Amino acid sequence: MPRYLTMVRIDEKNAPAEGPSEALMERMGALIEEMTKAGVLLDTAGLTPTSEGTRVTWSNGEFTVTDGPFTETKEVIGGYALIQAKDKAEVLEWTKRFLAVHEPYWTITSEIREIAEG
Numbered sequence: 005m006p007r008y009l010t011m012v013r014i015d016e017k018n019a020p021a022e023g024p025s026e027a028l029m030e031r032m033g034a035l036i037e038e039m040t041k042a043g044v045l046l047d048t049a050g051l052t053p054t055s056e057g058t059r060v061t062w063s064n065g066e067f068t069v070t071d072g073p074f075t076e077t078k079e080v081i082g083g084y085a086l087i088q089a090k091d092k093a094e095v096l097e098w099t100k101r102f103l104a105v106h107e108p109y110w111t112i113t114s115e116i117r118e119i120a121e122g
Contacts (some may be wrong), residue, residue: 005088005089005090006088006090006091006092006118006119006121007046007086007087007088007118007119008078008086008087008089008095008116008117008118008119008120009055009084009085009086009087009115009116009117009119010084010085010087010091010095010102010114010115010116010117011081011083011084011114011115012050012081012083012100012102012112012113012114013079013081013084013112013113013114013115014079014080014082014111014112014113015043015078015079015080016053016054016073016080017053018111019023019110020081020109022109025078025107027107028105028106031048032102033103034078035050035101035102037099037106039087041113042045043059044087044089044094044095044098045085045086045087045089046086046088047084047085047086048083048084048085048086049083049084050082050083051081051083051084053072053073054073054074054077054080055072055073056071056072057071057073057074058070058071058072059072059074061119076094079113082112085089085102086116087099092116092118095116096116099114101110
């Protein structure tokens with residue numbers, strides 16, 4: 005069964021300053037529990053802000069190490085989910101449900117990528 009990585013992209017500058025609401029976290033917890041019981045959710049987590057991140061670049065045989073925040077970046081990956089689904093249509097449906105647990109004032113995008121096996 006194929007596995008997919010869904011990367012949740014957010015705009016840190018326009019995310020609610022107070023973070024996720026308690027109601028959102030309750031809806032998210034219920035969806036995660038449903039996905040786990042359905043056997044499709046293999047792993048998920050949110051990521052710390054880019055202000056706590058580090059980028060390492062290899063270019064022309066040299067490393068460049070840059071600590072966050074990455075102010076030039078409009079959207080960053082704020083979390084991920086590793087999903088095992090029968091096909092892309094199924095992972096797309098789960099992803100839509102994940103996005104829909106957020107209040108309408110959120111602007112988030114999930115990028116779905118199938119994991120290349122073998």
